[in-house]
Amino acid sequence: MMGVLFRAPVEVGSWSWDIDFQGWPGVGDLLACLNETVPVLEGEELLRVSVISVRWREKGGGEGVKITYPVGSVVNESGALEPFHIELPSGLSDPMVSTIDLIGNGVWFDEDGERHEADQLVVVFVTSVPGAIGFELQVHHDIWSTYAFDGTPHPTIREKNAPRLARAIEGIEEVFRIEAEPGEPTYFGTSDRYGVRDPQPEEIFDGRGPDKTDQF
Structure with a gap:
């Protein structure tokens, strides 16, 4: 199989965690959360961070500002990510961190077991709201399901990739000591606790799953 992946415009699966916090989480609190969870994703080779993107906004509301940093800086x-390396935006008088996104590559395996890298194999971000830190993990590819986006069955690809995602979700649960909350279904997939659910039996025709390519 060629090492080419199609990426859905919205998530195929997503999982979130809400971590209680006293007060309003700052940039250091969000980075501490990432420092605990990124090693779990790195251990499964799902994410090698290259850039972090920090979104700021005025404490009282208004327009936001996004600043990106090479992870090495x-x-x-x-x-470990350090807050004192993060510059405050000069255009805001009273900035508060809103969201931190992690950007990087991940490894996936084809049906022959060959390794390939894909940009944003997983999407990871943390958000700050009064009283909580929100952590979200998303996937946008079809390698986590038994069926490709065009309905072709590829169970071997799923077997080589989906268990890694499941272990990562379970590992993040262990970090937070909170069960993952599967996201809402989308046109491209439905999440269960540790992965992407396969199509229902009534959606399978002649051994093929539903064709989702009309939405690309």
Whole structure:
């Protein structure tokens, strides 16, 4: 199989965690959350962070500002993200961090077991709201399901990739000591606790799953 993946315009699956927090989480609190969870994703080779994107907004509301940083400029000698490397935006008088997005590549395996890299194999971001930190994990590809986007069955590809995603979700649950909350179904997939649910039996015709390519 060629190492080419189609990426759905919306998530195929998503999982979120809400972590209670006293007060309004700051940039250091969000980075601490990421420092605990990124190693779980790195351990499964689902994410190698290259850039972090920090979104700021005025504490009282108004327009926001996004600043991106190469990951090498915001980590310490041990590789942990450090808040004192994050510059405050000059255009805001009273900035509050809103969201931090992680951008990077992940490894997936084809049916022959060959390794390939894909940009944003997983999407990870954390958000700050009064009283909580929100952590979300999303996937946008079909390798986590038994069927490709065009309905072709590819169970071997699923077997080589989906267990890694399941272990990562379980690992993040262990970090937070909170069960994952599967996201709402989309046209491209439905999440269960540890992965992407296969189509229902009534959606399978002549051994093929539903064709989703009309939405690309």
